[in-house]
Amino acid sequence: MSEAIRPDDQLRLFIERIERLEEERKGVADDIRDTYNEAKSQGYDAKIMRQIVQLRRMEPHDRQEMAAILDTYKAALGLG
Template identity: 55%
Template structure:
């Protein structure tokens, strides 16, 4: 392998490693925030669900909520029977 090609490969690998470490640090910060929210009386599972829902576009979120409602009704779990 040429020196420039080997150096380029090494550069890619080092950048990936740096980003992986940054990702690990960010995930740790996120866990800390969930823990603080939980200690403040909030339900971390519900917060996670809200974060997930906020990432979705409106159409996908509405479709998922409609399907969830249909399934709940089919299983007798809905309050709106």
């Protein structure tokens, strides 16, 4: 029969797991930053690329709604 994990051991395991995941997240964030820098060095606009990534994450109906609201605001301000 296996012995139950003590609460203090369980807490330590959770903390260690979180620390590993945080380190992985930092590594991924560094890779993303490096990719944007590489694209920028090839002449692409990283700011626009970030906006495109954000748009691609959105559901189509949310994207359409945002575009409609943006058009309404631009028209109200005489921008377009």
